Amino acid sequence: MIDWEAVIGIETHVELQTRSKMFCGCAVNFGAEPNTTVCPVCLALPGALPVPNEQAIEGILRIGAAFGCELVEDSLFHRKNYFYPDLPKNYQISQYDVPLCINGRLDIDVDGEEVTIGITRVHMEEDTGKSLHGSESGRIHDADFSLLDFNRSGVPLVEIVSEPDIRTPEQAREYAAELQRVVRSLGVSDVRLEEGSVRFDANISVRRAGDEVLGTRAEVKNMNSLRSLQRAVAYEIQRQIGLIESGGEVIQETRHWDEASGTTSGMRSKEESEDYRYFQEPDLVPLHVDDSWRDRVFASLPELPSARRRRMVASGIDRQAAATLVDSEDLADLFDSAIDLGADAATVANWLTGEVVAYLRRHDVALSGTSLAPEHLRELAGMVGDGTLSSTAAKDVLGYVLAGEGTPGEVAAAHDLTQISDAGALDSEVDRVLAENPDVLDKLRNGDMKPIGFVVGQVMKATRGKADPQLVSDLIRSKAGAN
Amino acid sequence: MTDLADLSIASAGVGLRRGGFSSRELTNAVIHRAAVTESHLHAYLTLDQEGARAAADRADADFSAGVDRGPLQGIPLAIKDNMTTRGIETTAGSKILSGWVPPYNATVVDKLNAGGAVLVGKTNLDEFAMGSSTENSAFGPTRNPWDTDRVPGGSSGGSAAAVAVGSALGAFGSDTGGSIRQPASLCGLVGIKPTYGMVSRYGLIAFASSLDQIGPFARDVRDAATLLEAVVGFDIRDATSYRGETPDISSLLDRGVEGMKIGILAELTGEGIAPEVDQACRAMYDKLADAGANVRELSLPAAGYALSAYYLIAPAEASANLARYDGVRYGLRVDGDTTEEMMAKTRAEGFGPEVIRRILLGTYALSAGYYDAFYGQAQKVRTLLRNEFAAAYEQVDVLVSPTSPTTAFAIGERTDDPLSMYFADVCTLPSNLAGDPSGSIPIGLDGDGLPIGFQVMAPALHEAQLFRVAAEVERLAEFEVRPALATSEVTPA
Numbered sequence: 001m002i003d004w005e006a007v008i009g010i011e012t013h014v015e016l017q018t019r020s021k022m023f024c025g026c027a028v029n030f031g032a033e034p035n036t037t038v039c040p041v042c043l044a045l046p047g048a049l050p051v052p053n054e055q056a057i058e059g060i061l062r063i064g065a066a067f068g069c070e071l072v073e074d075s076l077f078h079r080k081n082y083f084y085p086d087l088p089k090n091y092q093i094s095q096y097d098v099p100l101c102i103n104g105r106l107d108i109d110v111d112g113e114e115v116t117i118g119i120t121r122v123h124m125e126e127d128t129g130k131s132l133h134g135s136e137s138g139r140i141h142d143a144d145f146s147l148l149d150f151n152r153s154g155v156p157l158v159e160i161v162s163e164p165d166i167r168t169p170e171q172a173r174e175y176a177a178e179l180q181r182v183v184r185s186l187g188v189s190d191v192r193l194e195e196g197s198v199r200f201d202a203n204i205s206v207r208r209a210g211d212e213v214l215g216t217r218a219e220v221k222n223m224n225s226l227r228s229l230q231r232a233v234a235y236e237i238q239r240q241i242g243l244i245e246s247g248g249e250v251i252q253e254t255r256h257w258d259e260a261s262g263t264t265s266g267m268r269s270k271e272e273s274e275d276y277r278y279f280q281e282p283d284l285v286p287l288h289v290d291d292s293w294r295d296r297v298f299a300s301l302p303e304l305p306s307a308r309r310r311r312m313v314a315s316g317i318d319r320q321a322a323a324t325l326v327d328s329e330d331l332a333d334l335f336d337s338a339i340d341l342g343a344d345a346a347t348v349a350n351w352l353t354g355e356v357v358a359y360l361r362r363h364d365v366a367l368s369g370t371s372l373a374p375e376h377l378r379e380l381a382g383m384v385g386d387g388t389l390s391s392t393a394a395k396d397v398l399g400y401v402l403a404g405e406g407t408p409g410e411v412a413a414a415h416d417l418t419q420i421s422d423a424g425a426l427d428s429e430v431d432r433v434l435a436e437n438p439d440v441l442d443k444l445r446n447g448d449m450k451p452i453g454f455v456v457g458q459v460m461k462a463t464r465g466k467a468d469p470q471l472v473s474d475l476i477r478s479k480a481g482a483n
Numbered sequence: 484m485t486d487l488a489d490l491s492i493a494s495a496g497v498g499l500r501r502g503g504f505s506s507r508e509l510t511n512a513v514i515h516r517a518a519v520t521e522s523h524l525h526a527y528l529t530l531d532q533e534g535a536r537a538a539a540d541r542a543d544a545d546f547s548a549g550v551d552r553g554p555l556q557g558i559p560l561a562i563k564d565n566m567t568t569r570g571i572e573t574t575a576g577s578k579i580l581s582g583w584v585p586p587y588n589a590t591v592v593d594k595l596n597a598g599g600a601v602l603v604g605k606t607n608l609d610e611f612a613m614g615s616s617t618e619n620s621a622f623g624p625t626r627n628p629w630d631t632d633r634v635p636g637g638s639s640g641g642s643a644a645a646v647a648v649g650s651a652l653g654a655f656g657s658d659t660g661g662s663i664r665q666p667a668s669l670c671g672l673v674g675i676k677p678t679y680g681m682v683s684r685y686g687l688i689a690f691a692s693s694l695d696q697i698g699p700f701a702r703d704v705r706d707a708a709t710l711l712e713a714v715v716g717f718d719i720r721d722a723t724s725y726r727g728e729t730p731d732i733s734s735l736l737d738r739g740v741e742g743m744k745i746g747i748l749a750e751l752t753g754e755g756i757a758p759e760v761d762q763a764c765r766a767m768y769d770k771l772a773d774a775g776a777n778v779r780e781l782s783l784p785a786a787g788y789a790l791s792a793y794y795l796i797a798p799a800e801a802s803a804n805l806a807r808y809d810g811v812r813y814g815l816r817v818d819g820d821t822t823e824e825m826m827a828k829t830r831a832e833g834f835g836p837e838v839i840r841r842i843l844l845g846t847y848a849l850s851a852g853y854y855d856a857f858y859g860q861a862q863k864v865r866t867l868l869r870n871e872f873a874a875a876y877e878q879v880d881v882l883v884s885p886t887s888p889t890t891a892f893a894i895g896e897r898t899d900d901p902l903s904m905y906f907a908d909v910c911t912l913p914s915n916l917a918g919d920p921s922g923s924i925p926i927g928l929d930g931d932g933l934p935i936g937f938q939v940m941a942p943a944l945h946e947a948q949l950f951r952v953a954a955e956v957e958r959l960a961e962f963e964v965r966p967a968l969a970t971s972e973v974t975p976a
Binding site (some may be wrong): 282 | 565566573575580583585586587589684685686687688689691692693719720721722723769799800802803806807809811812813822823827846849850851854858
């Protein structure tokens with residue numbers, strides 16, 4: 001039995017959400033009617049020339065800076081030459097040997113293990129148009145006709161290339177997830193896999209553990225969720241191992257992930273030996289990033305997800321809760337605001353990652369679609385803290401607040417959920433439950449305290465969660481011991 | 484009385500402002516000249532008589548209203564058909580763009596319109612500006628007004644022929660390796676290629692982006708300066724456009740050359756230059772020295788490799804620039820069973836042999852395994868040449884040479900011999916590689932009665948020095964002959 005090691009690098013394409021395209025003034029608007037956000041430049045009419053979009057360059061620099069990259073002083077644009085109907089110039093303006101950002105890193109956490117993935121480069125590209133092929137398969141080769149929409153042509157793209165530092169499907173998934181979080185925190189793209197505003201391609205090879213030499217790699221494309229990325233990587237690793245162990249050989253190729261069958265298959269190998277004939281783009285001058293621009297970019301960075309998680313954990317919540325909150329930026333923002341108002345961190349984190357997430361999912365709404373405000377969380381935490389609400393009742397109150405019924409104080413009163421902390425009021429309820437369950441009372445009297453939870457539960461039920469469970473428990477103990 | 488079509492821009496401007504004649508009359512004279520000469524020359528691909536007359540009427544209305552948009556107001560001009568004109572077919576001399584009507588104007592065209600100029604039409608050119616004779620036009624060659632059995636030079640041969648014969652008072656062309664200066668030389672005109680970046684390339688159908696530059700044709704140096712001044716300046720739509728303050732062009736025209744240091748570019752004299760051209764140029768060097776300039780010979784060894792470097796760099800850029808003509812969005816489409824076949828057939832039928840030759844050459848020069856030996860090496864030569872030019876301009880103010888090694892050659896003489904055709908640009912293309920301004924001034928006729936051009940080269944942004952020397956060369960040459968076709972009563976063939 002040989003031990004195998006997988007070596008994985010990920011190329012990420014991020015569509016930047018700029019107002020206008022990379023090299024012309026056309027609006028970036030994905031909902032527009034086909035071929036309405038186009039001009040001589042992005043249609044590559046004769047005589048049209050590209051002019052770089054400063055907002056896009058700034059976005060790329062911010063991404064590079066967030067990965068701790070070096071921002072290159074004079075980066076170069078190149079032409080990448082290939083013929084394709086949805087590439088109107090039949091070359092793509094890209095970057096080649098001198099990209100905008102180099103030598104960064106992304107630290108990821110997989111099941112408590114911290115792994116550093118190197119970022120080779122972050123560079124600028126432009127997107128192509130979209131082809132719609134008139135065939136049942138939707139593929140070009142058996143289509144009677146093809147339609148082209150150039151609205152996407154020239155939309156700014158960022159390519160983020162990782163070092164081959166990834167070793168497992170789980171790491172691949174977490175790298176992609178953390179990359180999404182970082183880019184999202186910068187506000188330059190919504191990085192939605194399902195909508196194609198981020199795409200991950202994985203370069204995968206395997207080698208025997210301990211080998212220095214890399215195996216032949218295959219590039220796997222077409223993963224439209226983090227889960228499918230993880231599955232595709234896992235499948236491809238096993239495919240390559242199986243191939244080699246059965247005497248076969250991995251060939252360098254691009255492979256297509258098929259979600260339904262859970263397998264990868266070789267795409268047409270036409271492009272394998274494609275020579276892109278890169279040369280410096282003569283229509284553009286080198287892009288100069290001076291010290292002050294560089295400083296401005298670094299100074300403009302927000303708190304990054306990893307730092308935010310660390311800060312949250314330091315405030316007293318667990319790692320998993322911090323991760324959940326930071327994953328959904330609006331929850332994290334709400335958490336921070338509530339803590340700033342003085343609410344208890346652990347309590348708030350519990351609600352946000354429990355009831356609130358469940359509520360949002362159940363009602364299929366965004367946090368912004370509810371009435372929940374930081375002040376509510378502070379008030380609610382206060383009511384639990386001073387015994388006005390039981391923690392059970394607090395969850396109900398939270399539900400009513402989310403539904404927009406009012407502040408915690410208002411809904412607690414309206415729904416009569418204020419905790420009963422009066423021993424006299426609870427005494428009769430405890431007696432009733434014990435009277436109805438004589439066997440339980442016997443056990444308690446004989447020193448078997450196991451059923452105490454049952455009795456508390458019955459009392460809570462009878463009081464619709466308003467009873468102070470600690471007080472109920474004390475009452476039961478005293479009755480069991482007293483008689 | 485002089486025919487209005489033979490006036491210089493400067494004197495026509497005076498006439499228009501003093502009320503001697505209207506722009507409508509001037510434009511009619513030019514259109515009439517075109518009507519009688521086009522069948523002999525084929526200078527134009529499109530004559531826009533209606534548009535020209537409308538523009539002339541607008542200019543006349545402006546004059547009447549006291550609105551003066553500058554020295555080109557009401558002046559009939561021609562534009563090479565590789566600059567886009569909204570609503571007017573623009574072909575770049577290629578079948579692949581036949582019938583294409585641009586939805587937008589080149590920046591140069593916008594500037595000329597804003598200056599009140601009258602655009603008479605679009606002139607013929609070698610397909611995609613690739614050539615030195617205008618014989619590579621998909622729509623038939625242009626002929627030289629001095630001898631219609633000869634070429635007008637190229638690639639801007641149509642613009643040159645039109646200005647020489649009087650079917651425009653001035654014209655614009657583009658110069659990638661000599662495409663303004665060489666036809667200016669062969670047609671007895673002043674032709675200027677400005678500093679790279681001085682005139683916006685937006686709307687100029689690209690041949691080789693790092694070399695292409697738009698510039699004027701005129702019958703004298705002052706008119707050339709006037710035309711250039713109307714179109715220079717930073718353009719936000721061209722990232723390679725010069726961002727600094729626009730340099731002076733015409734303030735030194737009357738200064739003379741006394742005390743100036745003038746270098747004769749040794750690599751471009753003697754061998755390979757036709758004896759009569761060489762003699763005429765040598766005579767001009769002497770006259771310049773007599774006029775008080777310090778004239779001496781200077782060697783730029785890299786200039787000897789410029790031709791080889793140029794024919795790698797220009798085709799390499801062209802191979803990408805022309806990739807967009809694929810039949811998908813506009814222009815010619817030849818159907819095929821697959822998309823690839825459609826593209827291949829479209830390009831095979833749409834491009835002429837010289838364009839295909841250069842695309843192949845350029846594709847090869849950029850290919851993996853060949854890049855370093857060809858394109859990479861050519862870029863090194865280009866850098867070396869720039870350095871040598873810079874060093875030379877430490878010692879002299881301008882460099883001079885013949886513009887073209889020969890006078891106009893016969894139609895068909897070189898079409899089967901690409902290398903001899905390429906050699907026509909040997910004197911002009913070093914300035915393109917360097918990005919420096921350069922111009923051609925007519926200095927005389929050879930024994931066949933064909934014009935000889937004299938080239939003046941200057942450092943980048945030193946257009947004023949270029950024009951200063953050009954004006955003196957013009958005075959010293961006293962070249963005032965016009966081609967027979969412009970002066971004789973001709974009837975349409």
